[in-house]
Amino acid sequence: MSTIITxxxxxxxxxxxxxxxxxxxxxxxxxxxxLGPNGAGKTTSIRMILDIFKPxxxxxxxxxxxxxxxxxxxxxxxxxxxxxxxxxxxHRCLTFLATLKGMPEKSIGPKLTEYxxxxxxxxxxxxxVKELSKGMQQKSQLIATLLHxxxxxxxxxxxxxxxxxxxxxxxxxxxxQRDEGKAIIMSTHQMNQVEELCDRILLINxxxxxxxxxxxEIQDQFASRDVLVSPRSALPSTIKGVTEIRExxxxxxxxxxxxxxxxxxxxxxxxxxxxxxxxxxxxPPLNQIFIQVVRKQARDEDG
Amino acid sequence: xxxxxxxxxxxxxxxxxEKQFLFSLLSLPxxxxxxxxxxxxxxxxxxxxxxxxxxxxxxxxxDPQPLEHEGTFFEPQVxxxxxxxxxxxxxxxxxxxxxxxxxxxxxxxxxxxVELVFFDQPAGSHQSQFAQFVRKNLGMFDGLDPLxxxxxxxxxxxxxSNLERxxxxxxxxxxxxxxxxxxxxxxxxxxxxxGGYLLQAVVEEKENRTMEIVITSVTPNQLMTGKIIGNIGxxxxxxxxxxxxxxxxxxxxxxxxxxxQDISIPADFILVMVVVMIPAFVMIAAIMSAIxxxxxxxxxAQQISGMFSLLVTIPFYLVTPIINNPNGVLARVLSYFPxxxxxxxxxxxxxxxxxxxxxxxxxGVLIAFGxxxxxxxxxxxxxxxxxxxKKLTFKEIFRKKVQI
Numbered sequence: 001m002s003t004i005i006t007x008x009x010x011x012x013x014x015x016x017x018x019x020x021x022x023x024x025x026x027x028x029x030x031x032x033x034x035l036g037p038n039g040a041g042k043t044t045s046i047r048m049i050l051d052i053f054k055p056x057x058x059x060x061x062x063x064x065x066x067x068x069x070x071x072x073x074x075x076x077x078x079x080x081x082x083x084x085x086x087x088x089x090x091h092r093c094l095t096f097l098a099t100l101k102g103m104p105e106k107s108i109g110p111k112l113t114e115y116x117x118x119x120x121x122x123x124x125x126x127x128x129v130k131e132l133s134k135g136m137q138q139k140s141q142l143i144a145t146l147l148h149x150x151x152x153x154x155x156x157x158x159x160x161x162x163x164x165x166x167x168x169x170x171x172x173x174x175x176x177q178r179d180e181g182k183a184i185i186m187s188t189h190q191m192n193q194v195e196e197l198c199d200r201i202l203l204i205n206x207x208x209x210x211x212x213x214x215x216x217e218i219q220d221q222f223a224s225r226d227v228l229v230s231p232r233s234a235l236p237s238t239i240k241g242v243t244e245i246r247e248x249x250x251x252x253x254x255x256x257x258x259x260x261x262x263x264x265x266x267x268x269x270x271x272x273x274x275x276x277x278x279x280x281x282x283x284p285p286l287n288q289i290f291i292q293v294v295r296k297q298a299r300d301e302d303g
Numbered sequence: 304x305x306x307x308x309x310x311x312x313x314x315x316x317x318x319x320x321e322k323q324f325l326f327s328l329l330s331l332p333x334x335x336x337x338x339x340x341x342x343x344x345x346x347x348x349x350x351x352x353x354x355x356x357x358x359x360x361x362x363x364x365x366d367p368q369p370l371e372h373e374g375t376f377f378e379p380q381v382x383x384x385x386x387x388x389x390x391x392x393x394x395x396x397x398x399x400x401x402x403x404x405x406x407x408x409x410x411x412x413x414x415x416x417v418e419l420v421f422f423d424q425p426a427g428s429h430q431s432q433f434a435q436f437v438r439k440n441l442g443m444f445d446g447l448d449p450l451x452x453x454x455x456x457x458x459x460x461x462x463x464s465n466l467e468r469x470x471x472x473x474x475x476x477x478x479x480x481x482x483x484x485x486x487x488x489x490x491x492x493x494x495x496x497x498g499g500y501l502l503q504a505v506v507e508e509k510e511n512r513t514m515e516i517v518i519t520s521v522t523p524n525q526l527m528t529g530k531i532i533g534n535i536g537x538x539x540x541x542x543x544x545x546x547x548x549x550x551x552x553x554x555x556x557x558x559x560x561x562x563x564q565d566i567s568i569p570a571d572f573i574l575v576m577v578v579v580m581i582p583a584f585v586m587i588a589a590i591m592s593a594i595x596x597x598x599x600x601x602x603x604a605q606q607i608s609g610m611f612s613l614l615v616t617i618p619f620y621l622v623t624p625i626i627n628n629p630n631g632v633l634a635r636v637l638s639y640f641p642x643x644x645x646x647x648x649x650x651x652x653x654x655x656x657x658x659x660x661x662x663x664x665x666x667g668v669l670i671a672f673g674x675x676x677x678x679x680x681x682x683x684x685x686x687x688x689x690x691x692x693k694k695l696t697f698k699e700i701f702r703k704k705v706q707i
Binding site: 050051052069072073075077079081082083084085086087088096097099100101102144 | 519522
């Protein structure tokens with residue numbers, strides 16, 4: 001059963017079309033990347049899923065049907081606009097937010113201690129939130145998102161303000177949550193994190209779908225006819241079926257002729273006795289795909 | 304109810320645990336204590352207990368009977384010492400054995416004039432004690448019932464009362480007439496404190512961006528109900544603690560000042576206070592949360608809420624015309640205007656019994672405005688809860704369909 005299904009959801013604010021006929025689904029046990037430039041409609045889509053806004057048209061099913069008060073307890077949300085109660089001690093703030101997610105007060109203590117220790121915040125538990133650094137507040141906010149063990153996690157820019165060590169820890173936690181069968185929607189502009197973590201992505205621009213599918217499918221769509229080779233010996237100056245050879249950091253990018261497939265080039269190189277430590281089809285980085293798609297749309301609209 | 308209860312608890316404890324709350328809690332008892340201390344100091348300094356002398360040439364006080372009552376802490380009974388000559392009395396005054404002396408001339412029975420000699424004028428209460436002492440010993444009331452004699456010596460007291468005798472204004476009961484003022488001031492402080500906390504609670508959640516997490520955990524109704532009850536709870540805690548302080552102060556004060564023991568608050572006054580204050584409380588609370596939802600910064604929100612605070616205190620600025628004519632047009636109009644109604648009604652009720660019909664209209668208007676304010680707050684909250692940078696305009700509130 002899909003954790004989230006949206007069917008042609010549309011939302012307008014006055015004359016602005018924020019989300020336009022958007023349909024997608026999110027499955028348990030996957031990290032789903034919700035991507036798009038600023039103002040693309042990501043936050044509005046998330047807010048509709050969370051029932052903060054109602055769509056003007058279309059349907060949303062969350063955890064098997066329309067949103068209910070009970071279901072809110074099964075969702076963990078890390079909003080783009082971070083926020084914690086500043087004037088109370090950290091442990092009281094997190095306890096209160098957990099009770100709002102329906103956790104009985106008695107069961108919060110041990111779980112909270114575990115998370116505080118994991119995030120290296122245990123010593124700071126009695127400090128007022130406003131006395132904590134930005135990174136510490138970010139980690140605290142993540143605890144608030146995870147503490148009640150939600151089945152669905154919706155996280156907006158989870159790595160902002162985190163150092164590399166904490167970024168790695170948060171990634172591990174997300175992968176662990178996914179492996180436990182939780183559904184995770186992650187919205188971020190850090191494309192390297194998307195490539196590393198997401199199983200499927202949805203790229204939206206101006207409120208409507210631009211790209212949707214698994215990371216491989218999308219990268220395949222944009223794959224150029226290039227291969228990357230790391231040879232152990234020198235490459236011949238001309239290779240059959242290759243129009244251009246470019247060197248970059250000891251690796252060679254081979255541009256192929258239109259009717260040549262990568263495996264034909266590989267066979268040819270092996271036949272010629274070229275030893276290689278790597279041979280791969282060049283996949284365009286997601287970052288490049290993102291920029292390419294968004295720019296193309298802008299050009300199309302201008303034109 | 305579980306989540307609403309958690310919000311009530313959160314709102315209540317976060318304020319009650321703050322130092323700021325403790326300060327505001329102690330401000331009124333502190334003020335009362337300071338006033339009592341001042342009273343003590345003044346009465347100790349001013350209340351000269353040195354005897355008063357007299358030289359009686361008229362023979363009125365040849366064999367004097369002393370006054371029977373013993374005086375109070377603030378108005379102690381002074382001793383009267385007889386001197387046979389003016390010189391003798393003068394030297395006693397010089398030596399500060401007495402604070403002053405009266406000369407009762409031979410012509411007194413006809414002229415009824417006496418002479419008072421002093422360096423510093425004795426307190427008025429001491430002078431009236433001497434007058435009573437003379438009256439008692441003039442023998443004018445001989446043969447009358449002792450109770451009648453005592454009453455006659457006390458001279459006249461004017462008591463103004465309404466026809467039902469449920470409201471009185473008397474020289475010795477002036478404390479009773481302060482009651483409406485005190486009740487009004489307490490009402491204003493409590494309502495504005497709770498309102499201020501509520502305003503702070505709503506704006507703060509927008510300022511610190513917790514709103515988005517909170518509304519994805521609870522319903523707007525749970526949130527608003529929890530906030531309003533929690534913050535009114537803070538105000539009521541303050542009120543109850545203050546009332547306890549006042550009660551203790553009256554008990555302690557009564558030991559020194561018997562007039563305080565006679566204070567009793569009419570039951571209808573308390574009843575009306577409750578009936579008027581509850582909808583007023585809810586109305587102000589809803590307005591404060593509505594202001595909180597439209598504004599994005601605390602400072603701005605406080606400026607707007609200050610305007611409403613001013614409306615609530617209007618009756619105090621117009622206290623003289625209201626009290627001079629508690630059934631006049633001004634008093635009535637202010638009783639029907641929801642913001643000024645609570646304090647106006649309290650002020651009027653100290654002096655008159657407000658007709659039931661009028662009271663019903665005032666309470667009805669308050670309840671209607673309370674309901675309207677809640678509806679308004681709900682609408683504004685839905686529209687403004689996630690607006691961070693841009694505040695909600697009045698045009699938007701009334702023009703648009705609520706989009707959620």
